[in-house]
Amino acid sequence: IASRVVYRTGEVHTAFSPEELYSLVPELAELARLETVEACSVFSEHMTPELWVRIAEKVAEGLNAGAKGVVVAHGTDTMAYTSSALSFMLKNLTGPVVLVGAQRSSDRPSTDAHLNLLSAVTVASRSDLGEVCVVMHGSMNDDYCLIHRGTRVRKCHTSRRDAFVSINEGPLGMVKNGEVKMLREYRKRGEGRVEVDGRLEPRVLLLKVTPGMGADLLLSALELGYKGIVLEGTGLGHAPETLFPALKRAEEEGIPVVMTSQCLWGRVNLHVYSTGRDLLKMGVIPAEDMLPEVAYVKLMWVLGHTREPQQVRRLMLQNLAGELSPRSPPTPP
Incomplete structure (x- = not known):
């Protein structure tokens, strides 16, 4: 302006x-x-x-x-x-x-x-x-x-x-x-x-999921010391199985991974398909209907306050500033 x-x-x-x-x-x-x-x-x-x-x-x-x-x-x-x-x-x-x-x-x-x-x-x-x-x-x-x-x-x-x-x-x-x-x-x-309350952890990565994507980017992020990862998954919040080794390692190291959707409208649901259920077993946090960039900023704020995995999950799934809703409208406005 x-x-x-x-x-x-x-x-x-x-x-x-x-x-x-x-x-x-x-x-x-x-x-x-x-x-x-x-x-x-x-x-x-x-x-x-x-x-x-x-x-x-x-x-x-x-x-x-x-x-x-x-x-x-x-x-x-x-x-x-x-x-x-x-x-x-x-x-x-x-x-x-x-x-x-x-x-x-x-x-x-x-x-x-x-x-x-x-x-x-x-x-x-x-x-x-x-x-x-x-x-x-x-x-x-x-x-x-x-x-x-x-x-x-x-x-x-x-x-x-x-x-x-x-x-x-x-x-x-x-x-x-x-x-x-x-x-x-x-x-x-x-x-x-x-x-x-300006405590932020800036070492958070926002990464778009693509077909055939390898685990090397995520593994590199872990080695570089990133403290949290937000994925823009496909559809309901999916990622290819080629990423699974990196996601398992992130869980083992206590690095939270949050799943959003590239679709923007609608919400992440990891219970519908087997891929989503596999992601849940690896500790991936569904971001519900949060926008990817909002989840990215929120994870910075959450990690500025706690690194304890269960606390991170709880705060990411808690509506703090109107970023989450229990239901999403069926169609875009």
Whole structure:
């Protein structure tokens, strides 16, 4: 959202200071008194777990200093990773934490930055949310934005303005004509102090399962000292038997392996086919209806708190920040 095109080369560069971002949408002054703070200034593909913690600390500082809500301007590529991380790290939120970005740079006629930022500030200043969320265009037109739960959202198109979609549940709400309308149950703002639980284990690997995949990648990860592995399995959460030796070794070494699905919609079920039951016998943890990137971030957070296998399993299967649900919708929205 804080970028512009260098027309001589056609490249997009981060360019606006926080103050310039504010001046980009003067209507913001009618909504709220803004204070701008720079936590970091990097393209989102360069985000790290350390920067997630830094952002969380800045968010907590702002809310504990009396801010009614916080808007985090973020690049769209890895916004869902950051929204997941903040969802697990921030405790007892006293106001909304709203991530917002733009698919088109803010100096282009087709930019979505204006409506996205205006809608994000509307949610932060006028709603009673006590969750981390993502606010982005809900259609290709400049008519409304959707409010997505931070642990349920994914960027599903490289360039469309309505690229962000809530997966396995509908959006939390929408912003239209300056009004916030909530569409499903949500956590409301609390009272007291916001706390940051930023203990993360960054040595977690997210790996996509492919036909004929050998065990060497997983074995190498174990030898390199990775503390947890998340697999994007096929279908209901399957992996070829060529991976079984590595999975058995991971279980022997106490390295948790979490299974998600490449299908995104629906849920992992390792009880249907024999392959799934074999994976369960090797200690693989089914991620239910969690998105792969959410399971990846959550496993970092869980391993930052415990390495005990049963505790890891228990926490991964416990709904901590709206990332799990007992049932998934039968079809995508």
